[in-house]
Amino acid sequence: xxxxxxxxxxxxxxxxxxxxxxxxxxxxxxxxxxxxxxxxxxxxxxxxxxxxxxxxxxxxxxxxxxxxxxxxxxxxxxxxxxxxxxxxxxxxxxxxxxxxxxxxxxxxxxxxxxxxxxxxxxxxxxxxxxxxxxxxxxxxxxxxxxxxxxxxxxxxxxxxxxxxxxxxxxxxxxxxxxxxxxxxxxxxxxxxxxxxxxxxxxxxxxxxxxxxxxxxxxxxxxxxxxxxxxxxxxxxxxxxxxxxxxxxxxxxxxxxxxxxxxxxxxxxxxxxxxxxxxxxxxxxxxxxxxxxxxxxxxxxxxxxxxxxxxxxxxxxxxxxxxxxxxxxxxxxxxxxxxxxxxxxxxxxxxxxxxxxxxxxxxxxx
Amino acid sequence: xxxxxxxxxxxxxxxxxxxxxxxxxxxxxxxxxxxxxxxxxxxxxxxxxxxxxxxxxxxxxxxxxxxxxxxxxxxxxxxxxxxxxxxxxxxxxxxxxxxxxxxxxxxxxxxxxxxxxxxxxxxxxxxxxxxxxxxxxxxxxxxxxxxxxxxxxxxxxxxxxxxxxxxxxxxxxxxxxxxxxxxxxxxxxxxxxxxxxxxxxxxxxxxxxxxxxxxxxxxxxxxxxxxxxxxxxxxxxxxxxxxxxxxxxxxxxxxxxxxxxxxxxxxxxxxxxxxxxxxxxxxxxxxxxxxxxxxxxxxxxxxxxxxxxxxxxxxxxxxxxxxxxxxxxxxx
Numbered sequence: 014x015x016x017x018x019x020x021x022x023x024x025x026x027x028x029x030x031x032x033x034x035x036x037x038x039x040x041x042x043x044x045x046x047x048x049x050x051x052x053x054x055x056x057x058x059x060x061x062x063x064x065x066x067x068x069x070x071x072x073x074x075x076x077x078x079x080x081x082x083x084x085x086x087x088x089x090x091x092x093x094x095x096x097x098x099x100x101x102x103x104x105x106x107x108x109x110x111x112x113x114x115x116x117x118x119x120x121x122x123x124x125x126x127x128x129x130x131x132x133x134x135x136x137x138x139x140x141x142x143x144x145x146x147x148x149x150x151x152x153x154x155x156x157x158x159x160x161x162x163x164x165x166x167x168x169x170x171x172x173x174x175x176x177x178x179x180x181x182x183x184x185x186x187x188x189x190x191x192x193x194x195x196x197x198x199x200x201x202x203x204x205x206x207x208x209x210x211x212x213x214x215x216x217x218x219x220x221x222x223x224x225x226x227x228x229x230x231x232x233x234x235x236x237x238x239x240x241x242x243x244x245x246x247x248x249x250x251x252x253x254x255x256x257x258x259x260x261x262x263x264x265x266x267x268x269x270x271x272x273x274x275x276x277x278x279x280x281x282x283x284x285x286x287x288x289x290x291x292x293x294x295x296x297x298x299x300x301x302x303x304x305x306x307x308x309x310x311x312x313x314x315x316x317x318x319x320x321x322x323x324x325x326x327x328x329x330x331x332x333x334x335x336x337x338x339x340x341x342x343x344x345x346x347x348x349x350x351x352x353x354x355x356x357x358x359x360x361x362x363x364x365x366x367x368x369x370x371x372x373x374x375x376x377x378x
Numbered sequence: 379x380x381x382x383x384x385x386x387x388x389x390x391x392x393x394x395x396x397x398x399x400x401x402x403x404x405x406x407x408x409x410x411x412x413x414x415x416x417x418x419x420x421x422x423x424x425x426x427x428x429x430x431x432x433x434x435x436x437x438x439x440x441x442x443x444x445x446x447x448x449x450x451x452x453x454x455x456x457x458x459x460x461x462x463x464x465x466x467x468x469x470x471x472x473x474x475x476x477x478x479x480x481x482x483x484x485x486x487x488x489x490x491x492x493x494x495x496x497x498x499x500x501x502x503x504x505x506x507x508x509x510x511x512x513x514x515x516x517x518x519x520x521x522x523x524x525x526x527x528x529x530x531x532x533x534x535x536x537x538x539x540x541x542x543x544x545x546x547x548x549x550x551x552x553x554x555x556x557x558x559x560x561x562x563x564x565x566x567x568x569x570x571x572x573x574x575x576x577x578x579x580x581x582x583x584x585x586x587x588x589x590x591x592x593x594x595x596x597x598x599x600x601x602x603x604x605x606x607x608x609x610x611x612x613x614x615x616x617x618x619x620x621x622x623x624x625x626x627x628x629x630x631x632x633x634x635x636x637x638x639x640x641x642x643x644x645x646x647x648x649x650x651x652x653x654x655x656x657x658x659x660x661x662x663x664x665x666x667x668x669x670x671x672x673x674x675x676x677x678x679x680x681x682x683x684x685x686x687x688x689x690x691x692x693x694x695x696x697x698x699x700x701x702x703x704x705x706x707x708x709x710x
Binding site: 085099123124126136139143153154191 | 522606607608610611612613614615616617618619626629630703704705706
């Protein structure tokens with residue numbers, strides 16, 4: 014008995030001594046907790062995934078599901094610049110190209126930031142320093158990691174601005190962020206993050222702050238640049254439409270944990286978690302003739318201080334009462350394989366979910 | 379940028395004219411409406427009627443008000459001769475008025491006193507900027523620590539304690555207790571070390587008050603800026619934390635500090651009355667205090683004008699520096 018439970022625990026929880034993975038990026042059991050006056054906020058509570066070079070992973074979920082916290086965790090931005098007593102508590106492992114980042118020297122991780130891994134932020138107006146020109150900011154990003162003079166760096170900046178489709182880059186390079194339009198600013202932001210040819214690019218809601226007409230252009234740009242540079246990309250969004258265009262794999266987060274993960278087309282066309290169904294139901298679709306009313310996910314996201322016991326989604330799940338013995342409210346479901354490279358964490362039986370999806374959910378979408 | 383400069387300069391000149399008119403109005407029009415004889419307040423209460431009439435004639439108080447303003451304006455640029463009551467007094471340009479009470483032109487009094495006040499204000503400003511800003515930044519970076527709490531308690535006491543208290547304490551400790559300084563003002567052209575020794579306590583006392591305010595503002599601003607997205611971007615680039623704070627965060631923190639500095643310096647140059655009184659410094663503040671005591675209206679008028687001018691110039695400089703720091707300002 015005891016042996017069984019021990020070995021069972023060892024499977025899902027790799028220890029710090031576990032060997033370097035073969036994947037380019039592998040996150041193992043990542044936990045990011047923030048101590049506050051009200052209690053411990055478990056923003057990310059046990060998240061694992063892998064990502065290969067040249068591939069795109071989409072992380073979706075509603076506000077407060079832990080998407081951005083995950084990305085900042087990978088970049089090491091929870092620990093950099095942490096002032097005051099309350100520090101974020103981070104555990105787990107983040108392997109990037111054979112290096113474990115959480116146990117690595119912070120200064121080493123700093124040198125990787127911007128060079129091996131770079132990030133695009135949600136709102137390019139607030140993410141760019143208002144007092145420096147676009148050029149100055151790109152030049153700075155380049156010169157941290159390359160020992161070149163300002164002239165060479167500026168040439169590189171102009172080249173990058175040209176590459177991301179900014180007209181008259183040699184003139185625009187001397188403009189300030191407030192002199193750019195929203196879409197141009199995000200292009201400049203992308204140029205800045207790609208200036209060092211990073212192997213991992215994290216785009217945190219790259220189109221949320223943009224005009225709808227510009228969104229598609231930016232997504233196209235990210236996809237083109239990824240093909241060109243062959244980098245691994247993580248796209249974080251609450252908009253399934255965004256990842257539908259970009260992602261190879263999808264990871265659906267809820268309450269700081271992964272509830273479903275798999276190839277994008279699987280998650281889109283054969284989703285196996287009630288929360289994913291809810292997300293799909295609340296997404297406007299243009300490819301359908303008949304416009305049904307959107308079906309929102311009822312209720313609000315869980316408190317990350319008091320995450321519901323059992324399945325975190327149970328208070329909002331229409332099928333929470335189907336499994337026997339009140340198990341949805343007492344036992345936390347683990348990710349289980351539901352198809353090839355496709356996992357979901359749900360207490361409902363596999364056949365039961367297939368039936369609900371094909372008979373009840375899919376026809377309404 | 380040039381257009382911005384010209385606009386600011388033009389605004390400053392217009393402001394100057396408005397200030398002179400308002401000040402003139404306060405000193406000459408309001409007493410008139412209130413039915414007070416202005417000539418009487420210019421010459422003193424125990425003056426004989428002939429002297430009062432002489433001053434009335436010299437100032438042209440019987441003329442329409444616009445003529446009086448014009449004469450005053452003209453005096454600033456071309457000098458003025460006060461004639462009336464059987465004698466005439468020459469007041470060379472720039473003539474900011476003449477004190478019939480103390481029988482001296484106002485301008486030499488101002489130029490005499492101004493360097494002392496300017497030195498007091500500038501020296502203290504350098505001190506409080508160094509102390510206040512570094513204490514504020516450190517407090518922000520070590521928020522909640524013993525250092526932060528300690529510094530903020532000291533800052534709170536600095537803001538709350540009046541100059542005449544801290545000044546007296548400083549004097550009793552450093553001059554009368556430890557005998558470190560002489561405590562006497564010595565003009566700069568007599569002896570630098572004597573001047574420095576006389577100024578150091580006023581500087582520290584004045585800087586203590588302002589450093590406290592600047593530390594609190596710096597801390598609050600820095601904390602706000604550190605939460606900005608572009609600071610996160612700076613870190614995401616791989617910049618060293620020292621550069622993130624020293625370059626990216628400091629540049630933004632400077633803007634509100636500069637605004638404050640402009641107003642504070644302007645006000646101080648107009649006369650740090652309390653500090654100058656506590657340390658017996660012969661500056662503008664002391665001059666105006668004496669003038670108030672003696673009801674010497676022309677001196678008060680002159681100092682008021684100089685004060686307004688100082689605030690105006692300080693704000694002009696701040697506006698220009700503002701545009702240098704923040705490119706968005708250049709558009710407005």
